[in-house]
Amino acid sequence: MTFKELNIIEPILKAIEEKGYNMPTPIQEKAIPVALAGKDVLGCAQTGTGKTASFAIPIIQLLQNSKEDAKRKGIKALILTPTRELALQISECIDDYAKYTRVRHGVMFGGVKQGSQVNMLQRGIDILVATPGRLLDLMSQGYVHLDQVKYFVLDEADRMLDMGFIHDIKRIVPKLPKEKQTLFFSATMPAAIVSLTKTLLRTPVRIDITPESPTVEAIEQFVYYVEKAEKGHLLISLLQQAKNQSVLVFSRTKHSADRIVRVLTKAGIGSQAIHGNKSQAARQLALGNFKSGKTRVMVATDIAARGIDINELPLVINYDLPDVPETYVHRIGRTGRAGNTGKALTFCSREEVQLVNNIQRLTGKKLREAELSAKTVVRTLVS
Known part of the structure; x- marks a missing residue:
C-alpha cells in the first residue's frame, strides 16, 4: 500500500x-x-x-x-x-x-x-x-x-x-x-x-501492531555479567572495538551520565552527556552533534533520550539497567529503526541480576550472554 x-x-x-x-x-x-x-x-x-x-x-x-x-x-x-x-x-x-x-x-x-x-x-x-x-x-x-x-x-x-x-x-x-x-x-x-x-x-x-511490550526483532540483544567497578573498562573496550560507529549509552542518573563522559574523555573517546540538568541549548547542541556524527558517543538518561531519533543508530549500550522493565523496551528501540538492524548490549552487575530477569519475563525473550574477547580485560561475575 x-x-x-x-x-x-x-x-x-x-x-x-x-x-x-x-x-x-x-x-x-x-x-x-x-x-x-x-x-x-x-x-x-x-x-x-x-x-x-x-x-x-x-x-x-x-x-x-x-x-x-x-x-x-x-x-x-x-x-x-x-x-x-x-x-x-x-x-x-x-x-x-x-x-x-x-x-x-x-x-x-x-x-x-x-x-x-x-x-x-x-x-x-x-x-x-x-x-x-x-x-x-x-x-x-x-x-x-x-x-x-x-x-x-x-x-x-x-x-x-x-x-x-x-x-x-x-x-x-x-x-x-x-x-x-x-x-x-x-x-x-x-x-x-x-x-x-x-x-x-x-x-x-x-x-x-506488535505484541504488548515486545522488543524489535531486528535488534540483537546481549548481556554482559560484569562487576560494577569494571563497567567503565568494559565500555571503553567495546567502544574502541566499535571504531567509528555511533553509540548511545544509557545511564540511570544525571550524575552517572556525567561521570561516564569523564571516564571516556580520559580514555580519549569523544562523548557528550544529555540529561535534565543541561540547558535546552546545550541539549540541542549535543543532539545535533550526535545526529551529524560530530560526536560519536552520546551518554543519556532515559528522559533526555526520548527525542533521539536516528534511523541508522547501530548500537545501544545499557551501562546501568533501568528499574522498570518497560523502560528497557524504550531504550533499545532507539536502534533497529526504519527497517534497519541494530544491537543492544546490557551491562549487568551482581545487584542488577533481578532486573535482567524482569526484562526477560516482560519481553519473553532471553538475553544472550555475550562472550568477552581477548581485547576486553574485565572481571566478570562468577556464576
Missing part, C-alpha cells in the same frame, strides 16, 4: 514524497484511515515504527479540509508529549508534513524563557505540541485556552506515567471540550495505561 491509497490530500502527499516516504508503516497504514474517519484511536506500537505520522498527518488533513476551522481562531489540536526533545521532534515532523498547507503549529516546553512561546500563541496557531508542565504554567497565566480543541493526542502515554505526569494530565483533560477526537499512542500497554484510556477514549479503535 502507498500513502496515496490512504486518501491523503495532495499538499500532504507532496510533502511526504519530498521526505522520500512512499510506503506507510503498519501503524500508519492502520491508524491514518481510522483517524481520518473521526474515530478515537488506541495505538500500541514499538518506538521507531512511525507513530508520529499516524496522528500528525490525519490532524493536518482534517484541519486543512475544514472551512469552519479556517475561520475559527484558537488552538484546534493539542499534542501532549513527555519531554522537550520529543516535543521538538514532533514539531519538526508537523513542519515537514504541513509545509504546503495553511495549517499553523507551535511547540512549547520548559527549560527556556516563555517569551517566544507566548508570542507564538498570540500570533495564533492551529496545532500545539506541548509538555505538560509548561502547558499548565501558561494556562494558569491565561495565555493558553483549550476550549476550541477538536483533536487531542496523548503520545508516549506509558512514558508519561513513568515520569509522573498522570496528575498533570488529569488537570489538563477537564479543560478540553467533551466533544473531541482523542488519539492515544503508547509503545507498551500496561494495566495503568488501559485504565487511563477508559476515562479518555470513546469506543476507540484499538490498533496493536
Whole structure:
C-alpha cells in the first residue's frame, strides 16, 4: 500500500514524497484511515515504527479540509508529549508534513524563557505540541485556552506515567471540550495505561501492531555479567572495538551520565552527556552533534533520550539497567529503526541480576550472554 491509497490530500502527499516516504508503516497504514474517519484511536506500537505520522498527518488533513476551522481562531489540536526533545521532534515532523498547507503549529516546553512561546500563541496557531508542565504554567497565566480543541493526542502515554505526569494530565483533560477526537499512542500497554484510556477514549479503535511490550526483532540483544567497578573498562573496550560507529549509552542518573563522559574523555573517546540538568541549548547542541556524527558517543538518561531519533543508530549500550522493565523496551528501540538492524548490549552487575530477569519475563525473550574477547580485560561475575 502507498500513502496515496490512504486518501491523503495532495499538499500532504507532496510533502511526504519530498521526505522520500512512499510506503506507510503498519501503524500508519492502520491508524491514518481510522483517524481520518473521526474515530478515537488506541495505538500500541514499538518506538521507531512511525507513530508520529499516524496522528500528525490525519490532524493536518482534517484541519486543512475544514472551512469552519479556517475561520475559527484558537488552538484546534493539542499534542501532549513527555519531554522537550520529543516535543521538538514532533514539531519538526508537523513542519515537514504541513509545509504546503495553511495549517499553523507551535511547540512549547520548559527549560527556556516563555517569551517566544507566548508570542507564538498570540500570533495564533492551529496545532500545539506541548509538555505538560509548561502547558499548565501558561494556562494558569491565561495565555493558553483549550476550549476550541477538536483533536487531542496523548503520545508516549506509558512514558508519561513513568515520569509522573498522570496528575498533570488529569488537570489538563477537564479543560478540553467533551466533544473531541482523542488519539492515544503508547509503545507498551500496561494495566495503568488501559485504565487511563477508559476515562479518555470513546469506543476507540484499538490498533496493536506488535505484541504488548515486545522488543524489535531486528535488534540483537546481549548481556554482559560484569562487576560494577569494571563497567567503565568494559565500555571503553567495546567502544574502541566499535571504531567509528555511533553509540548511545544509557545511564540511570544525571550524575552517572556525567561521570561516564569523564571516564571516556580520559580514555580519549569523544562523548557528550544529555540529561535534565543541561540547558535546552546545550541539549540541542549535543543532539545535533550526535545526529551529524560530530560526536560519536552520546551518554543519556532515559528522559533526555526520548527525542533521539536516528534511523541508522547501530548500537545501544545499557551501562546501568533501568528499574522498570518497560523502560528497557524504550531504550533499545532507539536502534533497529526504519527497517534497519541494530544491537543492544546490557551491562549487568551482581545487584542488577533481578532486573535482567524482569526484562526477560516482560519481553519473553532471553538475553544472550555475550562472550568477552581477548581485547576486553574485565572481571566478570562468577556464576
